[in-house]
Amino acid sequence: MAAQAAGEQELTDGFHLVIEALKLNGINTIYGVPGIPITDLGRMAQAAGMRVISFRHEQNAGNAAAIAGFLTRKPGICLTVSAPGFLNGLTALANATTNCFPMILISGSSEREIVDLQQGDYEEMDQLAVARPLCKAAFRVLHAADIGIGVARAMRAALSGRPGGVYLDLPAKLFAQVLNAETGAGSLVKVVDPAPAQIPAPAAVKRALDVLRSARRPLIILGKGAAYAQADAAIRAFVEKSGAPFLPMSMAKGLLPDTHPQCAGAARSTVLRDCDVVMLIGARLNWLLSHGKGKTWGEPHAKRFIQIDIEPKEMDSNVEIAAPLVGDIGSCVAALLDGMEGKWPASPADWSEAVRTKREENIAKMAPRLMKNSAPMDFHGALGALRTVIKSRPDTILVNEGANTLDLARGIIDMYQPRKRLDVGTWGVMGIGMGYAIAAAIETGNPVLAVVGDSAFGFSGMEVETICRYQLPVCVVVFNNNGIYRGTDVNAAGGTDPATTVFVKDARYDRIAEAFGGAGGHATTPDELARAVNKAIELRRPTLINAVIDPAAGSESGRIGNLNPQSVLKKRQ
Ligand code: ADP
Numbered sequence: 001m002a003a004q005a006a007g008e009q010e011l012t013d014g015f016h017l018v019i020e021a022l023k024l025n026g027i028n029t030i031y032g033v034p035g036i037p038i039t040d041l042g043r044m045a046q047a048a049g050m051r052v053i054s055f056r057h058e059q060n061a062g063n064a065a066a067i068a069g070f071l072t073r074k075p076g077i078c079l080t081v082s083a084p085g086f087l088n089g090l091t092a093l094a095n096a097t098t099n100c101f102p103m104i105l106i107s108g109s110s111e112r113e114i115v116d117l118q119q120g121d122y123e124e125m126d127q128l129a130v131a132r133p134l135c136k137a138a139f140r141v142l143h144a145a146d147i148g149i150g151v152a153r154a155m156r157a158a159l160s161g162r163p164g165g166v167y168l169d170l171p172a173k174l175f176a177q178v179l180n181a182e183t184g185a186g187s188l189v190k191v192v193d194p195a196p197a198q199i200p201a202p203a204a205v206k207r208a209l210d211v212l213r214s215a216r217r218p219l220i221i222l223g224k225g226a227a228y229a230q231a232d233a234a235i236r237a238f239v240e241k242s243g244a245p246f247l248p249m250s251m252a253k254g255l256l257p258d259t260h261p262q263c264a265g266a267a268r269s270t271v272l273r274d275c276d277v278v279m280l281i282g283a284r285l286n287w288l289l290s291h292g293k294g295k296t297w298g299e300p301h302a303k304r305f306i307q308i309d310i311e312p313k314e315m316d317s318n319v320e321i322a323a324p325l326v327g328d329i330g331s332c333v334a335a336l337l338d339g340m341e342g343k344w345p346a347s348p349a350d351w352s353e354a355v356r357t358k359r360e361e362n363i364a365k366m367a368p369r370l371m372k373n374s375a376p377m378d379f380h381g382a383l384g385a386l387r388t389v390i391k392s393r394p395d396t397i398l399v400n401e402g403a404n405t406l407d408l409a410r411g412i413i414d415m416y417q418p419r420k421r422l423d424v425g426t427w428g429v430m431g432i433g434m435g436y437a438i439a440a441a442i443e444t445g446n447p448v449l450a451v452v453g454d455s456a457f458g459f460s461g462m463e464v465e466t467i468c469r470y471q472l473p474v475c476v477v478v479f480n481n482n483g484i485y486r487g488t489d490v491n492a493a494g495g496t497d498p499a500t501t502v503f504v505k506d507a508r509y510d511r512i513a514e515a516f517g518g519a520g521g522h523a524t525t526p527d528e529l530a531r532a533v534n535k536a537i538e539l540r541r542p543t544l545i546n547a548v549i550d551p552a553a554g555s556e557s558g559r560i561g562n563l564n565p566q567s568v569l570k571k572r573q
């Protein structure tokens with residue numbers, strides 16, 4: 001442990017203890033923005049051999065930490081200054097919690113005595129109280145001797161059970177508190193087995209298998225919890241043994257390749273409507289699955305649901321779950337496989353055949369649109385080009401946000417490997433793009449392709465400087481259709497102000513990368529786009545490509561326009 005000598009005694013302090021506590025628990029990267037009171041903490045962490053990635057805005061650092069947690073099953077750390085920096089990081093913390101990603105937001109804070117009496121300290125705010133409702137757990141450490149316990153509690157809270165965001169409040173005074181070095185070292189805690197296996201009850205396993213066995217038209221839905229669980233081989237073995245068609249939620253794509261014969265991605269509406277038994281593996285029946293009800297599910301129906309989840313309270317959240325299987329996905333799937341020994345009735349052949357036929361039909365229908373080499377590009381033509389890039393470079397991590405840019409890419413770009421597709425997730429939040437891309441590159445070393453709408457990009461675009469500064473192998477493609485959903489709206493009042501959803505026409509986003517020494521690219525056809533992206537990935541060079549998309553090509557809110565409230569008075573205006 002780094003220490004100072006003061007007379008006879010070896011000393012340590014809060015700064016060193018925080019760093020040592022994180023390192024002891026296998027944390028080697030911090031994402032953050034420096035400033036009072038944590039500037040020296042960042043410097044000292046870097047000096048102690050940690051990677052400290054400095055961002056331009058805390059929200060992006062927080063998003064980076066969150067996705068680092070998803071990718072590594074270790075909580076990603078975001079470090080911020082007090083009040084405003086903390087608040088900037090808070091959206092990412094809440095988003096991590098919503099998406100079940102383990103993350104710890106560590107923020108410096110002002111003097112407790114002054115904050116609690118509301119006497120107006122520098123960046124005064126009761127951060128602990130503000131954070132508490134937005135994360136799984138929130139802790140404050142007041143004494144350097146408690147740093148070890150504080151970090152241990154944060155680690156356990158983030159990782160155990162359903163993963164999520166944790167807030168750790170470190171008041172400025174704590175960092176300079178001095179402690180005997182030996183006492184300090186003795187106060188650190190190495191968290192043993194932070195995400196303990198949760199073995200499902202044998203009766204629950206049997207019930208699940210009985211329901212699955214009884215299915216005439218089974219469907220397995222894989223969610224991002226299944227991707228997070230890193231039980232890839234067991235999940236694949238289980239899906240294959242069951243013979244059932246499977247549907248990956250967007251961040252579970254690639255867990256089994258989208259080209260797998262059982263993949264029903266291209267027959268989504270059919271399988272949701274026609275299945276009779278559904279097995280959810282790490283996927284919630286939230287809005288992304290129409291809550292398990294309604295037209296999408298062919299209601300009225302008598303479908304039965306099996307659900308594997310680590311969170312018992314998730315069961316029956318939207319519909320009755322006939323066979324809840326509570327436990328961690330690795331243990332649950334292993335138990336199911338054990339219970340399937342011997343001959344297992346694979347999914348009925350007529351159902352599998354019907355799904356396969358529908359899927360081939362849909363793929364064939366889509367194919368010509370993906371080959372269109374026109375200028376300006378439409379979404380399908382541009383995404384068709386990127387689809388071929390990912391096919392030839394399947395270890396590339398695809399980050400995706402926007403509306404049309406997101407919804408269409410999700411369907412068009414096949415994924416081949418687990419945890420290679422990262423996107424807006426449960427909230428549909430814009431602004432995750434650059435943070436996710438940066439952490440994906442840092443944590444995996446793989447090349448990253450970020451495909452982002454021009455609006456989505458704007459929420460985190462300044463981090464292109466961060467990408468260039470750290471020389472990361474990130475290629476950003478901005479789908480530039482001059483606006484949100486479309487670039488063609490006009491101001492109904494006819495004034496000089498532009499419409500609310502449009503941006504500067506024909507902007508050159510590529511020049512943002514050039515400003516920071518990265519490579520810029522400007523693509524007007526799918527061929528040009530594929531060439532430019534291939535080159536960027538090949539050279540592992542920070543690159544931003546401005547992809548010119550027909551401003552009229554998109555639809556309102558992408559695929560979820562139905563969620564927009566409509567004014568009954570609109571037509572009269
Ligand atoms: P998607 O958006 O892909 O449908 P969700 O985020 O809705 O996925 O669901 C993920 C689910 O996975 C959550 O309910 C979460 O509790 C669960 N989960 C996360 N990790 C595990 C795990 N290791 N074992 C079991 N369930 C998990």
Ligand code: TZD
Pocket residue numbers: 401402403404405406428429430431452453454455456457479481483484485486554558
């Ligand atoms: N703010 C935040 C944080 N999240 C959001 N989802 C939105 C605003 C609303 N919103 C969407 O849901 S998509 C979107 C916004 C602003 C941008 C869509 O425009 P785009 O994509 O350029 O990124 P397309 O390709 O033009 O549709």
Ligand code: MG
Pocket residue numbers: 453454455479480481482483484485486
């Ligand atoms: Mg756009």
